[in-house]
Amino acid sequence: MRPELIRAIDLLGQNTPESVEEAIGLLQKTVYSFSMKVCGHPEDAEDTMQEVLFRSLKHLVKIQNPQALAVWLYTVTRNRCWRMRRKPAHAPANMLSLDELMPSDEDLGSLLQDAGKGPEGNYLHAEQHDLLQQAILRIPANLRIVLVLHDMEDLTTEEVALILGLQQGTVRIRLHRARLGVRKEMNQLLRGISKPGENQVLKSKNPRRSKAKPVKRPSECRDLFANLSEYLDGRVEPLTCDQMRGHIEACPSCVAFIRDLKTAIDRCRSLQISCDSAIAPRLRAILTREYLRVGVS
Numbered sequence: 001m002r003p004e005l006i007r008a009i010d011l012l013g014q015n016t017p018e019s020v021e022e023a024i025g026l027l028q029k030t031v032y033s034f035s036m037k038v039c040g041h042p043e044d045a046e047d048t049m050q051e052v053l054f055r056s057l058k059h060l061v062k063i064q065n066p067q068a069l070a071v072w073l074y075t076v077t078r079n080r081c082w083r084m085r086r087k088p089a090h091a092p093a094n095m096l097s098l099d100e101l102m103p104s105d106e107d108l109g110s111l112l113q114d115a116g117k118g119p120e121g122n123y124l125h126a127e128q129h130d131l132l133q134q135a136i137l138r139i140p141a142n143l144r145i146v147l148v149l150h151d152m153e154d155l156t157t158e159e160v161a162l163i164l165g166l167q168q169g170t171v172r173i174r175l176h177r178a179r180l181g182v183r184k185e186m187n188q189l190l191r192g193i194s195k196p197g198e199n200q201v202l203k204s205k206n207p208r209r210s211k212a213k214p215v216k217r218p219s220e221c222r223d224l225f226a227n228l229s230e231y232l233d234g235r236v237e238p239l240t241c242d243q244m245r246g247h248i249e250a251c252p253s254c255v256a257f258i259r260d261l262k263t264a265i266d267r268c269r270s271l272q273i274s275c276d277s278a279i280a281p282r283l284r285a286i287l288t289r290e291y292l293r294v295g296v297s
Contacts (some may be wrong), residue, residue, distance in 0.1 A: 001154050004030050006066045015295065021288040027053060028284060031077050032275035038081045038150045040137045046279065048080045053287055061295045069266060074163050091206055098226055101180035103257055111256035113144060127191065132267050135185035147178035148169055151268045176229035183264035220247050224254055228261060
């Protein structure tokens with residue numbers, strides 16, 4: 001869970017004008033950032049921030065723990081985002097199959113080549129904030145929302161399931177496909193970027209998707225790819241974990257792929273989107289006065 005939400009509950013409990021204003025500021029950042037990750041439009045994110053927080057005021061005065069705050073806030077924000085007129089470009093509407101997300105031979109070859117260059121070769125990749133946001137917006141909405149809530153807003157599988165009305169097993173399946181999808185999209189976008197030392201600009205604002213057909217990997221590799229998120233998140237039984245580790249240690253392609261997937265997950269977890277709109281301070285002052293008024297009545 002975002003530390004901002006834990007801090008906001010503490011500040012709201014103090015119930016002073018100063019503490020409430022600081023709490024509202026933290027909630028503004030949370031709602032705006034979440035909306036941008038899901039929908040990608042600053043104007044819509046600002047509208048969502050304003051509407052959601054005004055609607056939430058009478059509930060905020062009653063909420064006393066961070067988990068309840070998170071479930072309420074993300075549920076209301078998710079519903080508002082789904083009503084947006086503008087949808088992210090390029091995102092497919094349907095669930096992606098595992099075969100569609102499997103790396104091609106060309107992809108694995110590039111990963112093995114990059115692995116031999118050392119960590120310096122990833123410097124440029126780590127700087128591509130905008131590309132990561134584009135990659136997230138290119139995966140289907142039903143996968144994107146799970147990725148954002150779990151890996152970017154730091155909610156548990158149980159909390160994500162509660163917010164989305166899904167079974168926890170369904171959340172885990174969608175999370176894994178979302179991670180694979182972001183990794184794939186990020187790599188495709190990075191192919192339009194110059195190498196370090198060259199002019200670091202996009203060759204095209206909308207790089208073409210790879211036309212390579214899904215490749216049938218050996219059954220051992222396919223089974224591994226199908227369960228990677230469970231493995232990386234420590235949810236695999238010890239015997240199965242040992243078997244997977246044994247295969248990984250003997251398969252350079254799997255080692256390179258896992259390293260690349262972990263990098264994509266870490267990028268998602270570290271992505272920060274700030275609300276720097278001129279309306280934020282004015283809106284915060286109005287929300288603070290209204291919260292204090294609602295709390296008294």
